[in-house]
Amino acid sequence: MNIMPPGINTRPNESYRKMEDGTQEEYLLLKELAVPFKAKTADRILAYLPALQHSFPGMAVDRYVHCLQTATQAFKAGESEEYVVAALLHDIGDLLAPDNHGAVAADMIKPYVSAETHWMIVYHNLFQGYFFFHHYGKDRNMRDRFKGHPCYQMTVDFCGKYDQTAFDPNMDTMPLSAFEPMVRRVFAREPWGPQTKNEQFPASY
Ligand SMILES: [Fe+2]
Ligand SMILES: [Fe+2]
Numbered sequence: 001m002n003i004m005p006p007g008i009n010t011r012p013n014e015s016y017r018k019m020e021d022g023t024q025e026e027y028l029l030l031k032e033l034a035v036p037f038k039a040k041t042a043d044r045i046l047a048y049l050p051a052l053q054h055s056f057p058g059m060a061v062d063r064y065v066h067c068l069q070t071a072t073q074a075f076k077a078g079e080s081e082e083y084v085v086a087a088l089l090h091d092i093g094d095l096l097a098p099d100n101h102g103a104v105a106a107d108m109i110k111p112y113v114s115a116e117t118h119w120m121i122v123y124h125n126l127f128q129g130y131f132f133f134h135h136y137g138k139d140r141n142m143r144d145r146f147k148g149h150p151c152y153q154m155t156v157d158f159c160g161k162y163d164q165t166a167f168d169p170n171m172d173t174m175p176l177s178a179f180e181p182m183v184r185r186v187f188a189r190e191p192w193g194p195q196t197k198n199e200q201f202p203a204s205y
Contacts, residue, residue, distance in 0.1 A: 042187040045089065045108070046180055055094040060169050063091050069166035072174040077161065082113045082195070085186045086121050087162055088179050101125060111191035115198045119151040120158050127159045150200070 016022040055063035071088035079087070086109055093104025106121040127143045134140040146152045189195055 039188075042180075042184045045092070045187070046176065046183060049088075049092065049176060051095060052091065055091070056098070060167050063094050065169075065173060066166050067091050068173050068176065068179075069168065069171050070162045071179055072171070073162040073166060074158075075174065075179075081182050082109075082117055082186050084179070085109070085182050086113060086117050087158070088183065090121050090124055090163065109186070111196065112186050112189045112193075114195055116151050116154060118196075119149075120155045123151075123155055124159055124163060127155045128163055130156075130159065131164045 016026065049067065050064055052063035052067060061069065067088055067090065070090060071084050074087040075084045089105045089109060091101055091105065093101030097104045102122050102125040106118050109121065110118045129142055130140045133142065
């Protein structure tokens, strides 16, 4: 998996060895260099996603297909573009943070989506537990502690309709290429822009 083009770490003008010694000129240059780098975030995410084929074993479909199926179902149900992208990425943290994967995906999308979508992805793994925690002797109703929260029902619905149902080898699954333009549009939004502002429900957890 090549997610970093060669030469990306070229530093033409940097001279400082401690951040506190950097000049304003150097910091302005770094800011300029960050623009094309950040513009490739969607490319890096799209290149990384197929690595989920090597995530948790033992299910009828691998995590990559599971993510495609979650997004496919959300798309076909007419959910918003940021919701579909969130569905596509919701398990992207499985390889690097298997016990905290919801928070990883949620923080990746946080600057580009609504506070509600962010919250839904943070807590999706706990809500998903409704479908299997009891088989491990755990409380399947852990999600109940969030009853009354503005995002409770949307997270119940995400897990019930799209996530827990996305393990079907026979599902007509949309390819990653179908979602690429959506991922690019969401990650092209102004980071921390108006989409993240909600006076009633600030994006924090
Ligand atoms: Fe998950
Ligand atoms: Fe999932």
